[in-house]
Amino acid sequence: MNKSDITRDSFMLKGALAKKGYDWWWHSFTAYHAETGEEKTFYIEYFLCNPALAEEKPVIVWNHPKDQKVGKKPSYAMIHVGFWGKEKGQLHRFLPWKEVCVSQGSPFYLKAADCFCSERHMTGAVHITEEEAKRHPEWMSDAGSMEWDIKINKKVAYHVGYGASRFFRMIHAFEMFWHAEGMKTEFDGWLRLNGETYVVRPKQCYGYADKNWGSDFTSPWVWLSSNDLISRKTGKRLLNSVFEVGGGNPKVFGISLGRKLLGQFYYEGSDYEFNFSKFWTGSRTKFMCFETEKHIVWKVIQTTRTAKMTVKIICEKEEMICINYESPDGYKRHTHLWNCGNGKGMVKLYERRKQEWVLVDEVWARHVGCEYGEYGSK
Secondary structure, eight states: OOOOOOGSSSSSOOGGTTSSSSEEEEEEEEEETTOOOOEEEEEEEEEEEEEEGGOSSSOOOOTTTHHHTTTTTOEEEEEEEEEEESSSEEEEEEOOOOGGEOOOOSEEEEEETEEEESSSSSEEEEEHHHHHHHHHHGGGOOOOOEEEEEEEEEEEEOOOOOSSSSHHHHHHBBBBEEEEEEEEEEEEEEEEEEEEEEEETTTSSOOOEEEEEEEEEESSSEEEOEEEEEEESSSSSSSEEEEEEEEOOEEEEEEEEEEEEEEEETTTTTTEEEEETOOOOOOOEEEEEEEEEEEEEEEEEOOOEEEEEEEEEEEEGGOOOEEOOOOOOOOOOOSEEEEEEEEEEEEEEEEETEEEEEEEEEEEEEEEEEEEEEOOOO
């Protein structure tokens, strides 16, 4: 449901998660070349891992089998940025914890060297030379340069409910937690990619901001979201709407709950939520994600006793990246985690009226943030 809760954006790496945990703040959006007007999609992520294991330098373990064997774990702050399209890539900058200052409560803020992030503003820079990228494969990074200075205005939230409540956070019930304070976000500012300047405009950025934290990642890993929506019913752009789907295989105290997704369609001010943890709503999900020669495809059907949402999204693989993460235990299990901001497709929303499904709207979605991967996939 659309409910703001900035306490869920707070720093979470305390207790057991301080020695085996990650916490990240993700932002994705469309920007426009300052001279040509050409659009391009970007993401900026601030990623923290295992603060209690800090050393003088960043500790990266995933490509060191001897360290893994003796149980050594990673510890660092990673400034992680990327861009999608015909020209695509991801850049990783690793910093030691001694260069990190993070708020212990809310509102959230993070300062890591010359990079900064809060609820309202983010700045930073990542510069990786060709020589550095070749010399440090453990960085999991392409070569390139990006700087940014962007204001953040979060308009619509996705609040997953009691599953990420203070009590469940304190006992670290779930392996992976999620909160999207900015399911629809207006960004305003600029960035510079490899010397080319791009402008980020609030009403045309189709922005998104969320956070994830926990002790490990999920497999399968599924995410879809967009607020670039046009009604096929009226032919008009939906200015106060956004949909989101996310999840995969949630685990509670290490016990798998099976393949499940959370979902929401905030449609012109009305909430339609599909949340398996709210069992009284009768929420059910069926989904399949698959890879073809040229595309990644997502098909999702979610229902409650009163509403239904069907989603079909497709994204061209040549515009996507396989995003790189190291788990907080020091292993890299997701080797093909497909990720992009250029998905497109159709979302249909229904209401149950007199025991029949009545179409509320059929919506064409563009600039869809999309992600899919499973352990062991190729």
